Amino acid sequence: MPYVADQPVPYIVIGLCVITLLVLILPFIVKKVEENLEFFFLGMGICAVTVSGLWSWELVCDALKAPVIIGTLPIGIFQVVLVFGLLIHYFNQTVCRGILAVAAKLGWRWFTFLLILILGLLCSVISIIMAAVLLSEIVAALPLDKVTKIKFTVIACFAIGLGAVLTPVGEPLSTILVAKLAGPPFDAGFIFPLQVFGIYIIPAVVVIALFGAFYIGRNVDLKHFSHDVVYSETLKTVILRAVKVYVFVAALVLLGEGMKPLIVWYVVHVPAWALYWMNMVSAILDNATLTAMEIGPTLMLPQIIGIIMGLLIAGGMLIPGNIPNIVAAGRLRINMKEWALIGVPVGMVIMTAFFLILLYSFLGQTG
Numbered sequence: 001m002p003y004v005a006d007q008p009v010p011y012i013v014i015g016l017c018v019i020t021l022l023v024l025i026l027p028f029i030v031k032k033v034e035e036n037l038e039f040f041f042l043g044m045g046i047c048a049v050t051v052s053g054l055w056s057w058e059l060v061c062d063a064l065k066a067p068v069i070i071g072t073l074p075i076g077i078f079q080v081v082l083v084f085g086l087l088i089h090y091f092n093q094t095v096c097r098g099i100l101a102v103a104a105k106l107g108w109r110w111f112t113f114l115l116i117l118i119l120g121l122l123c124s125v126i127s128i129i130m131a132a133v134l135l136s137e138i139v140a141a142l143p144l145d146k147v148t149k150i151k152f153t154v155i156a157c158f159a160i161g162l163g164a165v166l167t168p169v170g171e172p173l174s175t176i177l178v179a180k181l182a183g184p185p186f187d188a189g190f191i192f193p194l195q196v197f198g199i200y201i202i203p204a205v206v207v208i209a210l211f212g213a214f215y216i217g218r219n220v221d222l223k224h225f226s227h228d229v230v231y232s233e234t235l236k237t238v239i240l241r242a243v244k245v246y247v248f249v250a251a252l253v254l255l256g257e258g259m260k261p262l263i264v265w266y267v268v269h270v271p272a273w274a275l276y277w278m279n280m281v282s283a284i285l286d287n288a289t290l291t292a293m294e295i296g297p298t299l300m301l302p303q304i305i306g307i308i309m310g311l312l313i314a315g316g317m318l319i320p321g322n323i324p325n326i327v328a329a330g331r332l333r334i335n336m337k338e339w340a341l342i343g344v345p346v347g348m349v350i351m352t353a354f355f356l357i358l359l360y361s362f363l364g365q366t367g
Helices: 010-029 030-034 039-050 057-065 075-107 109-124 128-143 146-166 172-180 193-215 233-260 260-265 270-281 288-294 300-314 322-332 336-366
Strands: none
Touching: 010 030, 010 233, 010 260, 010 336, 030 039, 030 057, 030 075, 039 233, 057 233, 075 109, 075 128, 075 233, 075 322, 109 128, 109 193, 128 146, 128 288, 128 300, 146 172, 146 193, 146 260, 146 300, 146 322, 146 336, 172 193, 172 288, 172 300, 193 300, 193 336, 233 260, 233 288, 233 322, 260 288, 270 288, 288 300, 300 336, 322 336
């Protein structure tokens, strides 16, 4: 990859700050941007890499292959979204009726609690992509109003985004974390994320599932559930959604690399407690990229915990922040504004709660 200068370059700093503001503002105020979020982010990613002067053949290859290859496996987000979409398209009646039958048998609140809990914990085994696709299709099958579906989806995506870190199988962030800390002094292996983050993540997923069960379930009456399934997606829509997910993930690779100078010059030099809050930038940037740039064996464990928790929680606030957000928003046609109305306040509550927990248990020891 091209070299990033040791000292800040003013025009690069100004350019990247402008791009960041555009990314944060335009999806909320310009309808065309809101409707074409994937291509907007692709454009912003191209602009960021151009301003930073970090174009390389390696980066282009990374952006092209990221949506179709996870780690060393020749399968990624694009294939999973496409294959599951096609399966649901051709077998939607059977799948949807099965989902509704389970919901009716369990009762709405138990169904909500168990679905969020199971996906939030199981995603570290079946991968964050699979969990996101399952969530999307289940919510799509439920005969709920749009607002309730958005609430369900956003809250569940917070749980999935947190739970996926527990093993390197779950998501790229965890894979990179283990790789970066594989040597001394941490000698991180497969169970390192579970050992370090399990005490925070598992209770958090349980609490989020409980919150979802009561917050989402209070106005849902199963007596009004209809088992007459209406499936309106065309084959073209299914394929186009997979293409849009591909574009979105590739765009985040470019945007993350393009923002690298700001991270190198400023972010990595701040104290751990401040870095926790600064990593709210993962709401619009790829958290795996940020992990690769910020995490290293010279950090103390409390710093690592603060960084990763900040990335994980903030990733749930906006659609670009995490893979499940992108997949679910595309499937359920949730726009940035609709997501933010739920994601930002919920995320801020979780961020504040964990900040107090981490400040008490770890971050206060490191300043």
